[in-house]
Amino acid sequence: MPASSDGNPAAHTDARSQPLRNLWRLRPYLRPYAMEFAWLLIAALAATAASLAVPLVVQRVVDGPVARHDEAGLVRLGALALLLGVAEAVLIFIRRWTQSSSSVGMEAAIRADIYAHLQRLPAGFHDRWQSGQLLSRITSDLSVIRRFLSFGLLFLVLNLVTYAAVVALLIRLHQWLGLLVAASAVPLFLISRRFARHYHAASRRMQDQQGDVATLVEETALGLRTMRAYGRGPELAARFTVGARRLHDTGIGKARLLARTSALFDLVPNLTLGAVLVAGAAAVADGVLSIGALVAFVSLQLMLIWPVQSLGWIIANGQEAATAADRIQEVLDTPPTIVDAPHARPLARGEVRGRLRFEGVGFRYPGTSAPVLSDLNLTVEAGETMALVGVTGCGKSTLLSLVPRLHEVTRGRITLDGHDVRDLRLESLRRLVAVAFEEPTLFSMSVWENLTLGRPDAGEDEVRAALALAQAEFAYELPWGLATRVGEQGLSLSGGQRQRLALARAVLGRPAVLVLDDPLSALDVHTEALVEAALRRVLRDTATTTLLVAHRPSTVALADRVALLDDGRIVAVGTHSELLARVPAYRAVLSAEPERRSDGVGLVRS
Ligand SMILES: Nc1ncnc2c1ncn2[C@@H]1O[C@H](COP(=O)(O)OP(=O)(O)OP(=O)(O)O)[C@@H](O)[C@H]1O
Numbered sequence: 001m002p003a004s005s006d007g008n009p010a011a012h013t014d015a016r017s018q019p020l021r022n023l024w025r026l027r028p029y030l031r032p033y034a035m036e037f038a039w040l041l042i043a044a045l046a047a048t049a050a051s052l053a054v055p056l057v058v059q060r061v062v063d064g065p066v067a068r069h070d071e072a073g074l075v076r077l078g079a080l081a082l083l084l085g086v087a088e089a090v091l092i093f094i095r096r097w098t099q100s101s102s103s104v105g106m107e108a109a110i111r112a113d114i115y116a117h118l119q120r121l122p123a124g125f126h127d128r129w130q131s132g133q134l135l136s137r138i139t140s141d142l143s144v145i146r147r148f149l150s151f152g153l154l155f156l157v158l159n160l161v162t163y164a165a166v167v168a169l170l171i172r173l174h175q176w177l178g179l180l181v182a183a184s185a186v187p188l189f190l191i192s193r194r195f196a197r198h199y200h201a202a203s204r205r206m207q208d209q210q211g212d213v214a215t216l217v218e219e220t221a222l223g224l225r226t227m228r229a230y231g232r233g234p235e236l237a238a239r240f241t242v243g244a245r246r247l248h249d250t251g252i253g254k255a256r257l258l259a260r261t262s263a264l265f266d267l268v269p270n271l272t273l274g275a276v277l278v279a280g281a282a283a284v285a286d287g288v289l290s291i292g293a294l295v296a297f298v299s300l301q302l303m304l305i306w307p308v309q310s311l312g313w314i315i316a317n318g319q320e321a322a323t324a325a326d327r328i329q330e331v332l333d334t335p336p337t338i339v340d341a342p343h344a345r346p347l348a349r350g351e352v353r354g355r356l357r358f359e360g361v362g363f364r365y366p367g368t369s370a371p372v373l374s375d376l377n378l379t380v381e382a383g384e385t386m387a388l389v390g391v392t393g394c395g396k397s398t399l400l401s402l403v404p405r406l407h408e409v410t411r412g413r414i415t416l417d418g419h420d421v422r423d424l425r426l427e428s429l430r431r432l433v434a435v436a437f438e439e440p441t442l443f444s445m446s447v448w449e450n451l452t453l454g455r456p457d458a459g460e461d462e463v464r465a466a467l468a469l470a471q472a473e474f475a476y477e478l479p480w481g482l483a484t485r486v487g488e489q490g491l492s493l494s495g496g497q498r499q500r501l502a503l504a505r506a507v508l509g510r511p512a513v514l515v516l517d518d519p520l521s522a523l524d525v526h527t528e529a530l531v532e533a534a535l536r537r538v539l540r541d542t543a544t545t546t547l548l549v550a551h552r553p554s555t556v557a558l559a560d561r562v563a564l565l566d567d568g569r570i571v572a573v574g575t576h577s578e579l580l581a582r583v584p585a586y587r588a589v590l591s592a593e594p595e596r597r598s599d600g601v602g603l604v605r606s
Pocket residue numbers: 127365368372390391392393394395396397398399599
């Protein structure tokens with residue numbers, strides 16, 4: 001399903017679009033457990049058969065040994081009833097034991113597939129989807145499906161079989177009374193159908209709202225400091241209260257719907273039971289039914305009460321699972337748009353010189369009308385360092401993201417040594433092109449693991465050299481050195497420390513092309529100078545082609561040439577001093593003069 005542009009793809013979903021179809025589509029996950037399911041179904045059916053046999057034994061007891069005062073017969077039939085009871089208990093144990101391992105295994109397999117799919121989806125998908133929505137799909141929605149596959153589905157089959165078997169036995173005991181019980185299935189069916197329709201819509205609403213609340217909690221946790229600094233705590237709390245209240249109301253609505261329907265599910269079998277008792281007593285009085293048969297009839301009919309009562313719960317569980325499956329398939333059905341072309345080939349580091357060309361490149365974010373880049377031409381020679389300069393919001397980061405194909409060009413092409421980057425294997429391209437973002441992400445793992453993300457085979461000397469280059473030797477001073485866990489729930493690092501580790505991570509990969517998005521913006525002047533000096537040395541020595549977003553003259557000084565980006569195009573290319581001398585717009589961008597934003601939103605300083 002295409003996500004909506006408001007970041008809440010769920011908001012536009014038709015809840016009744018494909019009831020049960022998406023749940024059915026999950027059946028391949030059941031296949032590895034088909035044998036286990038067959039066994040547990042056999043165990044469950046055998047347990048049901050054992051429980052159904054008990055009233056028939058009771059009938060024999062009442063009409064036989066009790067009527068004839070036959071003690072030996074009573075003991076024999078009593079022992080049989082006891083045996084049936086024990087058999088039922090053992091079979092139920094076997095069923096429960098089997099069902100837990102298979103359903104948890106299926107849940108884990110679906111979760112692994114969703115996670116792998118999320119990794120293949122392009123950056124644009126993650127820009128549009130709220131992470132809370134993804135989180136709730138991969139956690140609570142999957143749990144709902146597991147519960148249905150392990151309990152709801154089993155009891156649905158079991159209860160239907162029980163119902164059919166009991167009705168058949170009842171018809172055998174007394175045809176008309178049996179048919180009366182069978183007729184009670186009609187109102188039950190109508191009630192179930194209406195309930196399923198309403199409950200499906202309510203379930204979808206609730207699962208979407210759970211995702212919204214998860215998003216709110218996540219945003220609050222991530223933005224806690226900003227929120228406090230601006231004194232916006234109460235406002236966010238109010239937003240949360242509204243979301244939580246909505247979720248609460250939907251939950252209450254669902255519970256009331258279930259309660260109302262459950263009352264009807266209680267009423268129908270009890271009314272039928274009342275009618276059977278009256279008509280059965282009359283039949284016994286007329287001598288057409290024995291007392292033992294009436295006792296057996298009523299005992300069997302009582303066995304229908306639980307299957308009918310639990311129908312509400314089973315339908316509710318099934319509808320929740322169906323909507324959860326809808327939400328999961330919405331993610332799985334989103335095709336990964338940035339993938340290897342069939343003819344894509346790998347390119348070894350040794351084969352690459354690093355000449356990077358943008359030829360008539362255009363780019364527009366999905367769901368937006370105006371392109372950010374249009375007809376952009378630029379050549380970065382092999383081993384050259386090119387700085388990219390432009391006002392805030394003109395598309396510098398967007399341009400960089402096109403090189404490793406985090407986004408895909410919508411027009412033109414980007415070539416590396418003459419190869420269109422779309423003709424290269426993604427894995428190969430991303431090994432050749434290393435990126436350091438302005439706001440780098442460190443993962444919840446050790447500094448070492450964060451550094452060697454793109455080069456798991458890197459040796460200690462290489463890591464040391466990369467840390468030295470990025471002036472990031474502070475990492476050795478951390479409590480456990482490079483083994484210190486950083487990122488979420490790890491040690492907090494300053495913005496500058498994070499940037500330096502990200503820079504070390506980028507250069508450690510020994511890339512052919514280094515893409516740096518203002519990588520020194522969070523450094524103090526002294527550290528910046530040290531990093532720049534080291535970076536200049538390395539860029540020269542390793543002959544790495546570098547495309548570098550720069551806002552400050554000191555960073556621009558790292559570059560051999562500078563390209564000025566304006567209105568989605570490269571409007572000037574030259575050395576820093578050439579552009580300073582002949583391009584007023586360049587002077588304006590690099591000086592502290594106020595400059596119009598490229599999108600015309602207002603006046604900003606670059
Ligand atoms: N995911 C997105 N979806 C839609 N529009 C986006 C997205 N990301 C960025 N934009 C828009 O694209 C334009 C270019 O953004 P970009 O981040 O590339 O600018 P920039 O030149 O790097 O800015 P800065 O110097 O502030 O980092 C902006 O108008 C921005 O609003």
